[in-house]
Amino acid sequence: MVCPLRCYRRGVYTAGRTAELTGVPRETLRKWEQRYGVVRPARSEGNYRLYDDDAVRRLSVMRDLVDAGWSPREAARHVLEEPTASAVALPDGTEAAFGPVDELTACANDFDLVRLEQALDKAFAQDDLRAVVDDWLMPSLVRLGEAWQQGAVTVAGEHFVSAAVLRRLSQTFEHLPHAPSGAPHVMVGLARGSRHELGVMAFSVVLRSRGVRVTYLGADLPVEAWVDTARALRPDAVVLGVPTVEDLPAVREAVGAIARIAPVLLGGAHQGRVPQAEGLGHRAGEAALALRDRLVATS
């Protein structure tokens, strides 16, 4: 059954439901709480543990890391230290300027294309693409992911929305003017097997809007193709996304190979786990502006 928005926005879950949502057995939930302090569940009147949305998100990330071979201690440290979009407070006035950050999730429930395109129209009508990306689009996608993970939107609903977002970002990218000659040049994309391209695409839009020449290579690019293209184009920098834990091995391989040719920088939720490359931070728009300034200053 599809749950109305209210269910997950202020979600409160029993230990059994949290175990179902995260795939972490109940005994392990207790162990991770007591040994590592990853979550601090509230208690019901009967003294049962009650988990909220943020706890479910933390536990899911920790489960992914442990599944990917991390020790629970290391995974817990990562979960506690690394902020994500959902942990970042939105500035005042965000909803007035762009509309609610729950709007995309609501559209994933009702498949209303008109409403979805109106929400994108309203947000992208703002001049400041950096703010559109950091203050509305990325937080909206994080909400969508949480809703999908909790069963509050279907896979089809999530695809319906993310396809529309990708269309809008691509259209915005195409309508930006070409960079002037002599402008800094950045190659952007994802490693082999990695398909979450909305973050790197949004970053590319902001970068191009500030006069940088962006060669956007998209999703799922094998390491050999990265290397050949970097050798041929000699960009000033290469930027890869690391949106999921599963992307880490391919990103590490790509970084190792590309770093001999050009500086490699990373974005996305798991950027901090690739020691050979610098992370650009978790605000894609701001990171694009900072990178542009840096490249201009060193050119």
Ligand code: B12
């Ligand atoms: C849309 C979406 C999809 C779409 C992507 C469509 C597209 N063309 O991009 C599709 C349907 C393909 C998809 C597939 C899958 N997905 Co998905 N997806 C999402 C969703 C809802 C948004 C993804 C996104 O754009 N994130 C970008 C931003 C919002 O998130 P971020 O990576 O945390 O980055 C933050 C910052 O680092 C920064 N940032 C992001 N990018 C960049 C880039 C630069 C350069 C910089 C500086 C900063 C920066 O902005 C963000 C906000 O602060 C997320 C939810 C989420 N929380 O991200 C799930 C999510 C990423 N998906 C998930 C999963 C599990 C999957 C699948 C495995 C599902 C499946 N069983 O098939 C596959 C894997 C596909 C693959 N091989 O890569 C999980 C990943 C958990 C993990 N393992 O780490 C998430 C987190 C959902 C969840 N809560 O469980 N997905």
